[in-house]
Amino acid sequence: MARLNEFLTEIDLSAMKDYIADNGILKVYAKGDMIVREGQVCRYLGIVKSGYFKYTALNSNGNEVVTGFAFSGDIVTDYVRSFLFDQPAMVYIVAGCEAEVLIVSVDAVRRHLKERHPHFVTEASSRLLHEAYRRYLDCHVKSPSERYHELVTHNPDVTKKLPVNEVASYLGISRRHLNRIRKAETDGRLQ
Amino acid sequence: MARLNEFLTEIDLSAMKDYIADNGILKVYAKGDMIVREGQVCRYLGIVKSGYFKYTALNSNGNEVVTGFAFSGDIVTDYVRSFLFDQPAMVYIVAGCEAEVLIVSVDAVRRHLKERHPHFVTEASSRLLHEAYRRYLDCHVKSPSERYHELVTHNPDVTKKLPVNEVASYLGISRRHLNRIRKAETDGRLQ
DNA sequence: GTAGAGATGGGACAAATGTCCCGTCTCTCG
DNA sequence: CGAGAGACGGGACATTTGTCCCATCTCTAC
Numbered sequence: 001m002a003r004l005n006e007f008l009t010e011i012d013l014s015a016m017k018d019y020i021a022d023n024g025i026l027k028v029y030a031k032g033d034m035i036v037r038e039g040q041v042c043r044y045l046g047i048v049k050s051g052y053f054k055y056t057a058l059n060s061n062g063n064e065v066v067t068g069f070a071f072s073g074d075i076v077t078d079y080v081r082s083f084l085f086d087q088p089a090m091v092y093i094v095a096g097c098e099a100e101v102l103i104v105s106v107d108a109v110r111r112h113l114k115e116r117h118p119h120f121v122t123e124a125s126s127r128l129l130h131e132a133y134r135r136y137l138d139c140h141v142k143s144p145s146e147r148y149h150e151l152v153t154h155n156p157d158v159t160k161k162l163p164v165n166e167v168a169s170y171l172g173i174s175r176r177h178l179n180r181i182r183k184a185e186t187d188g189r190l191q
Numbered sequence: 192m193a194r195l196n197e198f199l200t201e202i203d204l205s206a207m208k209d210y211i212a213d214n215g216i217l218k219v220y221a222k223g224d225m226i227v228r229e230g231q232v233c234r235y236l237g238i239v240k241s242g243y244f245k246y247t248a249l250n251s252n253g254n255e256v257v258t259g260f261a262f263s264g265d266i267v268t269d270y271v272r273s274f275l276f277d278q279p280a281m282v283y284i285v286a287g288c289e290a291e292v293l294i295v296s297v298d299a300v301r302r303h304l305k306e307r308h309p310h311f312v313t314e315a316s317s318r319l320l321h322e323a324y325r326r327y328l329d330c331h332v333k334s335p336s337e338r339y340h341e342l343v344t345h346n347p348d349v350t351k352k353l354p355v356n357e358v359a360s361y362l363g364i365s366r367r368h369l370n371r372i373r374k375a376e377t378d379g380r381l382q
Numbered sequence: 383g384t385a386g387a388g389a390t391g392g393g394a395c396a397a398a399t400g401t402c403c404c405g406t407c408t409c410t411c412g
Numbered sequence: 413c414g415a416g417a418g419a420c421g422g423g424a425c426a427t428t429t430g431t432c433c434c435a436t437c438t439c440t441a442c
Contacts, residue, residue, distance in 0.1 A: 057328055057331065057332050058332070059332045059333070059334075060332075060333070060334070060337060065331050065332050067327070067328060067331050067332075080320055080321055080324045081321070084317050084320070084321065085317075085321065090324075090325070090328060091328070121313055121317065122312055122313040122316065125313065125316040125317040125320050126275050126276075126312065126316040128320050129271055129275070129316050129319050129320040129323055130271055130272070130275065130276065132320055132323035132324050132327055133271045133281075133323050134281070135327050136258070136323055136326050136327050136330065137248055137258060137281060137282070139327065139330035139331075139363070140248065140256050140258050140330075140363055141248050141249070141250045141251075141256050141258075142250070142251070143250075143251070146251060172330070172331055
């Protein structure tokens with residue numbers, strides 16, 4: 001159940017995780033604290049120990065849109081831009097509630113992996129590409145309610161623990177509409 | 192203006208392209224012919240010499256949804272599933288009109304790159320991940336008309352040459368609605 | 383305990399988007 | 413030239429989805 005960046009995917013990140021477990025220091029984030037802002041390069045990489053983070057971006061109206069999450073046990077960082085290319089992040093990474101994270105510097109992990117696990121980046125990028133591609137196709141091919149039902153079946157815990165606002169935003173719909181989808185579901189089940 | 196898979200991105204694929212230019216054989220596809228179907232592993236990899244291809248998938252109603260294109264000069268193949276993992280494609284690759292392609296086998300390219308350009312996959316996967324991620328964010332953050340306007344400004348030729356149906360499907364909206372967006376645009380310009 | 387903040391479900395209405403359909407236009411084929 | 417196929421723009425209407433709002437509920441701070 002490892003998640004690098006916000007992709008809910010089954011990638012073997014043990015090389016990276018072991019390094020963090022051995023070298024990380026514990027940091028506590030209050031709700032709303034950010035690991036990185038859009039436009040900043042993310043210098044840290046962590047494993048979530050408690051609480052959760054959301055990845056967000058701003059739309060043209062200046063409203064926050066949730067693009068992904070990192071829960072307990074997940075790796076949290078801006079892999080795609082900061083880790084790979086030393087470029088500023090396109091997203092914010094925000095604590096959804098008080099959260100503990102074991103963090104190390106991106107530079108240190110990069111050095112370690114390059115020396116000890118030279119194929120890590122090839123593997124991780126390829127598998128994340130696979131996942132990003134699947135998600136891209138999902139956006140095109142599936143309706144919001146289809147995606148909601150998949151989320152519920154694959155990650156039942158997620159939909160229960162998170163605020164409705166954030167789930168709706170993640171699905172690309174309004175809170176009001178997610179309520180409608182949920183109501184239709186329970187109504188259907190009651191008949 | 193290289194495109195690996197349907198991602199319109201500026202990746203240096205010269206190593207791959209040079210190999211195809213030297214070893215490829217020319218194949219002609221009629222409109223509607225497929226390079227690969229969903230569920231098949233794609234064994235070929237090509238450079239489009241004339242015409243164009245569309246990447247498509249089926250939604251839950253069984254309707255075709257366009258997820259990307261490959262135009263003249265672009266590489267066309269199922270990189271994410273077939274090339275990387277030898278897994279069956281999640282998409283169809285269909286000739287949008289009569290098209291000529293210089294093709295080689297995926298196996299041959301893979302062997303060549305592994306020997307002569309050992310960093311190719313790391314590079315290509317990382318950059319495609321970057322592009323796939325950007326697109327994923329776009330889906331979340333931008334409205335259909337915002338995406339239409341970006342498409343028009345970045346690829347004006349594309350929107351002119353393609354059937355309206357296919358552009359609309361690629362943008363994730365109906366043909367009717369794309370017409371509305373276009374009309375609003377010209378109306379605005381006339382005032 | 384109590385007041386305030388924030389999350390929640392849902393009503394009423396507005397806006398966005400899809401579906402169906404038609405007349406027109408262009409192109410090909412005979 | 414004439415007929416049929418297919419792409420196109422857009423009207424009319426239906427459906428989906430968003431916005432605004434409110435009453436309720438829970439939790440926290442004092």
